[in-house]
Amino acid sequence: xxxxxxxxxxxxxxxxxxxxxxxxxxxxxxxxxxxxxxxxxxxxxxxxxxxxxxxxxxxxxxxxxxxxxxxxxxxxxxxxxxxxxxxxxxxxxxxxxxxxxxxxxxxxxxxxxxxxxxxxxxxxxxxxxxxxxxxxxxxxxxxxxxxxxxxxxxxxxxxxxxxxxxxxxxxxxxxxxx
Numbered sequence: 001x002x003x004x005x006x007x008x009x010x011x012x013x014x015x016x017x018x019x020x021x022x023x024x025x026x027x028x029x030x031x032x033x034x035x036x037x038x039x040x041x042x043x044x045x046x047x048x049x050x051x052x053x054x055x056x057x058x059x060x061x062x063x064x065x066x067x068x069x070x071x072x073x074x075x076x077x078x079x080x081x082x083x084x085x086x087x088x089x090x091x092x093x094x095x096x097x098x099x100x101x102x103x104x105x106x107x108x109x110x111x112x113x114x115x116x117x118x119x120x121x122x123x124x125x126x127x128x129x130x131x132x133x134x135x136x137x138x139x140x141x142x143x144x145x146x147x148x149x150x151x152x153x154x155x156x157x158x159x160x161x162x163x164x165x166x167x168x169x170x171x172x173x174x175x176x177x178x
Contacts, residue, residue: 003173004032008165009141016111017126017145026157028165029143032172037136040177042112043093045127045140048175050091050100121146121153142172 011018011029091097097104099114105124106113110131115124123146130139144164148154 004034006030006032006169006172008169011143011145012128012130012141014130015126015128015141015143016106016108016113017124017143022145023147024145025148025154026146026161027144028168029141030165030168030172031139031141032175034138034140034177035136036138036177038177040129040138041109042107042127042129044177045129045175046093046099046104046107046112046114047091048177049127049171052171052175053100118149118153120150120156121148123147140172140175142168144168 007030009029009031011027015029017027091099093099093104093107093112095104095107102114102116102125104112104114110129112127113124114126115122123144125142125144128141128143130141146157148157
């Protein structure tokens with residue numbers, strides 16, 4: 001598996017996360033380039049994301065276990081990544097369904113949005129394909145927005161933020177679209 005170069009960029013203006021009137025307390029976006037003349041859609045990226053997570057990245061799994069231990073002290077729900085490889089083959093990736101513990105919230109041919117709401121914070125993540133050329137260059141963005149619902153959400157996100165950025169970069173650098 002070859003790692004791709006990943007750059008931090010602004011949240012793309014054409015992302016559905018940028019809907020007029022939406023206000024977020026935090027946002028980030030990372031971008032990589034995939035060279036392919038094959039046509040693929042946002043659901044293909046979501047499937048590749050799930051396959052990568054189900055395969056497991058050991059240090060991400062360790063961080064998740066540590067985070068789950070700590071958040072229990074504050075009464076925040078644990079994050080569960082469902083490792084159901086058979087279920088992945090049967091998944092339809094429709095809006096409203098769950099995908100490895102996240103809810104699928106919106107999708108178009110070029111954008112796939114998933115996330116989770118909690119009493120402390122709500123987050124949305126998006127895979128966006130910018131395919132404006134015929135030269136096989138496809139820019140893929142992985143963006144996240146967060147809305148804090150209370151002070152506990154803000155406090156929780158302080159130690160999570162640097163790890164979140166590292167995890168998003170890692171996912172985008174390792175994702176394989178076939």
